[in-house]
Amino acid sequence: MKQPAKRALALAILGFAALAAEPALADQTSLSVINWWTAGSEAKAMNVLVQMMKAQGVNIKNDAIAGGGGAQARTILKTRLMEGETPGAAQIKGVEIQQWGHTGLLANVDAAAKAGDWDKNIPTEIDNYMKYKGNYVAAPMDLHRLNWLWYNRAVLAKAGIKTPPKDWDELIADLAKVQAKGMIPMAGGGNGWMIATEFDPIALETGGPEWYRDVFVKLDAKAINSPTMVKALERLRQIEKYTPKSLAGRTWNYDTGLVAHGQAAFQIMGDWANGQFEFLGVTPGGPKVGCVAFPGTANDFIYNVDSFIFFRQHSAAGREATIKLAETMTSPKFQLLFNKYKGSIPDLMNVSLTGYNPCQLKSRAQFLTASKEHNLVPSFSQNMSTYGPPTGAFIDSLDQFYTSNESPQAAAAAMTKRVEVAKSQD
Amino acid sequence: MAHSLMQRVGGKDQVIAGLMLSPTVLAAIFFIYAFILWTVWLSLTRSTILPSNHFIGLANYHDLFGSSRWWRSLSNLGIFGGLYVAISMAIGLLLAILLDQRIRGERLFQVVFLYPMAISAVVTGVAWRWLLDPNFGVQAIVRSLGFTHFQFAWIDDPNFAIYTVVIAAVWQTSGFMMAIFLAGLRGISPDIVKAARIDGAGTLRIYRRVILPNLAPTFFVAFILSAGLAIKAFGLIIALTGGGPGYSTNVPTIFMYVFSFERGEMGVGAASALIMLAIMMVVVVPFVILDARRKV
């Protein structure tokens, strides 16, 4: 069927439904920003962004879509594009930005990068994600560190632990001590995303940054199906033993609450937990709750960067607004505000972190050293290390392993096979 | 079209009838069948984050059936579908028979059994997640009664989580099955029952030998409806277990959604959708054939 015929048909059907099709052409100076920051401090920060843009004469429609950790938002993004309702920006990060660049739909925001001097102020590791074929098509919002261990000081004291663990053996010993006192040693488990997030620092600690990159960035089958992976999986199993059987569908916030309220000793989680602790009235690094780099990874930094890609606009006004949006997102004022609440640190290395908590300050310092020593690795669990299908394959494999009696050897082999299949999917 | 309609009985009115029906027919052809064809095409292309026209033959199907997650989804559908259909029909029938005994307060019971139908999957999922949570729900309640070693943590157990989905789904639609069976029971001529009673049959025997065989068409409708609901189940599982723990409660609808939209493997997602459709057809086609036979 030819396009006009199809269209006529669709129109006929609509007319039949006795509904007038009123054209809903978007106001050209209004940009929709698709994201899944629907609640809490992130939602508040998004509202600040909307206000800041309004002051510059740009209407931002905050399309915040809950559900499935962004799954729903991705669905919406894709249907919007099918509808021809191109959004201004969408929350997409990591390697997937390259896939979107490939579609030819993205806008060039080099002008904003130049104005904000991203090349100088934003670390190259982050910049590289934002560029497609040498041009900026996305802007970073934050910089998260994953390899944190959060702990409740009072619980540790009760269990007779004086300092937080510095290596794996200490961690295991401490977990046992807490368990002996009848408290929850480790809050965690739950869905695939949470398991993968816990595995992220465990893998780094076990294999080191080089091996980590071979596995999660290069997807090297030899590295995946290796004794190192088996060892890492064994360690995940050890952690699982100290984790209460937890409810599917329960969120990491609940676990954070267990630590905050002194019901559990430890939680392995990215620094977005900062925001949650603050929400619960407990400042991390303060008297109640402490943060320490995940044992054995003190010099390493697993990073996660949330970013927005920008879509090419038809009108000049739209294009101008897009540049303004990218500039605002990377402006010191917005980044400081946004990251303070989110628990992360700004992508800009040239701003001082006044008012940030001790854990966040530690994060900035360790990023800079890790960057110098090439100990920065992209988080696989947060979709930073590779594109969707292999990431999914890793998460599925870990999920399967964690929730069954599968042996670490079998799990490593199955993981290798899944990743191979997923690689053919690009 | 108009010409052939003119040939038929109704003259002008028949033409009007054809015209009035045609929008629905066109809508069905376009919004169901053309969309399915489009999905067929998608499943043969290397579509990742967005649809593409890069033809790759059956590679997506190859990947699909090479995926253990997909196989798990299929076997989950088998377990969930089989149990859900059987149990909801059994409970529905039992409740209908009980309500058919000239019960006081029948209207009230009907409403109580039917109301879960009125509640959305999202809400049902949340409510049951609570009830099944070992820390707050049934396990905690029973333990607080003194049975401190009582275990009921299916929802956390990858091998049993799928059964919790069955429980919630049965809760939601057994009342609907009850309504269908009750309607069927009320449709049976009282003369048949009287005749059986005169023949000296007891109540149980009347149900087993006289009434249930007469309910065959009702069983059929109930089966088709519940099988359809089982294959389409999505929101409830998402809200209850999110497809987990792990992917232990994934079913084809969830697999399709995750791969098409979240994972950026649209081609594989499309392939899975078509396999799902094929499963549907296996359920529906016998219905169509039987229906057609009955008319002849």
Next chain:
Amino acid sequence: MRRLPIYLLLTLAALFFLLPLYIMLVTSFKTMPEIYNQGILALPRQFDLYAWRHAWSGATIGASNQGIHPFFINSFELVIPAVIISTAIGAINGYILTHWRFRGANIIFYLLLLGTVFPFQIILLPMAWVQGKLHIAGTLIPGLVMVHIIYGLAFTTLFFRNYYVGIPHDLVRAARVDGAGFFRIFWRVMLPLSTPIIMVTAIWQFTMIWNNFLFGVVFTNSDQQPVTVAINDLVDTVTSVHMWNVDMAAALIAAIPTLVVYLLAGKYFVRGLTGGAVKG
């Protein structure tokens, strides 16, 4: 007392069906500390209406912090036209497929039947494309209404067709001899006989559309979304602490219209099914 076991069984079943509703109700009236410190079956110490008020007009959902009430209103704006139109078209279709049969009428019916069982996830992308072409993308009216009408037609047509099969064809023939045309026969002869099936269809459509999540989240912009989407935003948020009492109150508010429909019209549901749908 031979009938005691019957009542016992029915009462047990009723308890099973009522349990989740009971838990949602009591939880919605508790304060957060109470929820954490008490069993879920315990009655609230005092009936605290905070959660209901907050859910209705204070909770932050998406970009707004007006609670679920704007979305609740959206749902009504969606469900009323969608139910009326899809039921009306289904009635006409059923009438045609049973009393104005022509060659291929059965084939058309079977074609439509697939629409009752196929997985709706399939249509998201192509439907989005169509909506974009029609410039109605993201709208509640007519965009989402249209989606619900189209994918409700298979059900409404099925219901009416199965009901109208039971109406003697002689009635239509008599009316035709009496000089009535297509519409007049429908209006004066068929419709007055259709109350039970209209009730069944309307209840069904109301429930399906009101409770639908997938279409709502995909085909509307954030300010136009129906209440189920708002509930999901509230319940399925990853980054904040759950206010269980607010979640439950919001879920109950969202369920009130369908519950009312079932309470008032539930009896027609069983009666209407007797009238036809079962004949399959």
Next chain:
Amino acid sequence: MGKLILQDIHKSYGKDEVLHGINIETGENQFLVLIGPSGCGKTTLLNIIAGLEQESGGDILLNDRRLNGLSPKDRDIAMVFQSYALYPSMTVRNNILFALENRKVPKAEREQILMDVARMLQIEHLLDRRPRQLSGGQQQRVAIGRAIARRPTLFLFDEPLSNLDAKLRVEMRSEIKRLHQQLQTSMVYVTHDQIEAMTMGDLIAVMNEGIIQQLGSPESIYNDPANRFVAGFMGSPSMNFLPVVPREETSGLCLRVAGAEGDGNLLPIPPKMQGALRSQLGRRITLGIRPEQITDPGSAREGEALHSIELDVELLEPTGPDTLVFTRLDGHSLVARVHPSTYLQIGSRCTLSFHMERAVFFDPENGSRLA
């Protein structure tokens, strides 16, 4: 009023032809009965006249107006259905008024017609009831009233009495007949009941397998059937059929019952038929003779040529006005109708007179009339 002409009406469903060229022409104000066994096509033909089904070929003319292609409402007809087809949602009043409203008859006139019809059918007291509150007979009256109110050129009746009990049926039968007299309008009446056909019709069309077997007055259909089907279908109990062989005897042409042992019984052939049957000499043909033409000698009218035979009484069925005698002639069963006063006993012998003047003969192969 209401001269109906059907010319070569054909009807097929796909390859299946159900009407093979129907030709009927009625006079004005005639009562045409279509009769035949179920599946003979009579209802299809009625529906075609009504416009409820489309003919595959042929012409329909009413008062010289061609009806082909007109929808039912434009044909100036009214119809009464077997199921009555009263609109369940309307009161009796509205059932009757519905057609008038459809035709936009002025309100005052409508009311007048309603009252006339109600009075004529004595249903005034039922006007505000709904169909389900009426008895079968009352529903039938309303259905007829609904048709009458229309004052059509032609009434169509589709087995209207078949759902009534025997007593009501007889009442309604005469009522319809009376209405026909009163209204002076043509009627087409479909039935499978031959008593209805005989008592009501001016013109009867006997149909079988999509063909009109015979079209004629009740008398001619009954007494002078065109073929074995008509002869067998009309009349109760049915006509007796015997296989016979004509042979030349000294007394002239006679019939011998086929398969009789020995000489068996001989039946004389009346002189007026001898010519026609001479060509069938020695061939097996079918004799048809109605039960009332085999009777006790006492019932015979004067001047009738009778042939009496003594036979065994096997079974007796007194019906009141007369008694049916079941017997056997040379091995073939036979029913005779005798005066009730005739003294008979099962197992005894009786003398029965054959009224051969009224006998008919058919070709055993195709059932066509020989004499």
